[in-house]
Amino acid sequence: MAEHLLKILIIGDGNVGKSSFVHRYVNGQFNKMYKMTVGVDFSVKLLQWTDKEKVRLQLWDVAGQERFISMTRIYYKGALGCVMMFDVGSLSSFLSCRLWKQDLDNKAMLPNGASIPCILLANKADLAERAVSSENIDSFSRANGFVTWMETSVKENRNVGESMRRLVQEILMV
Numbered sequence: 001m002a003e004h005l006l007k008i009l010i011i012g013d014g015n016v017g018k019s020s021f022v023h024r025y026v027n028g029q030f031n032k033m034y035k036m037t038v039g040v041d042f043s044v045k046l047l048q049w050t051d052k053e054k055v056r057l058q059l060w061d062v063a064g065q066e067r068f069i070s071m072t073r074i075y076y077k078g079a080l081g082c083v084m085m086f087d088v089g090s091l092s093s094f095l096s097c098r099l100w101k102q103d104l105d106n107k108a109m110l111p112n113g114a115s116i117p118c119i120l121l122a123n124k125a126d127l128a129e130r131a132v133s134s135e136n137i138d139s140f141s142r143a144n145g146f147v148t149w150m151e152t153s154v155k156e157n158r159n160v161g162e163s164m165r166r167l168v169q170e171i172l173m174v
């Protein structure tokens, strides 16, 4: 049985739903030790990908960042994929995605020099009040080289597993 170990970054402004997303997806397997060392939490999720392949996901959440900050290279080192999240009810969290993506592309590279696959998640899609239109998200996603974008609602458990599967699919194709 082959096992792939994939380090995935979860980035975006504070309060958009990142830790809720990870918690929902992983069902509470946390590695608290790591937080003390590097200041970042990571959680682990094991997937049976095919009959012959397992995928061990290490999800690194930028816990405690209110707004965009340039992250240390240690955080990006060895990452093979990225989930970038904003809140559809918060225009500023969407605008920050440009900065997060620039920082990511500057610091996280695949061994061949390509930028790492990143999926854009428009979270809190259950909210009636939208600050960002689908058209804006779509053109931003295309212009900035995201794998794709999806609406999610961690609250209603909408597109949580689906978005992660889409990202893993993209990573394993590379």
Ligand code: GDP
Pocket (backbone or CB within 6 Å): 013, 014, 015, 016, 017, 018, 019, 020, 021, 064, 123, 124, 125, 126, 127, 152, 153, 154, 155, 156
């Ligand atoms: P983080 O700072 O990005 O890790 O965000 P949190 O996971 O702490 O979530 C911030 C707040 O948003 C919390 O009160 C969550 O309960 C709430 N939240 C997270 N996801 C959703 C969602 O899909 N819909 C709604 N309505 N609230 C959400």
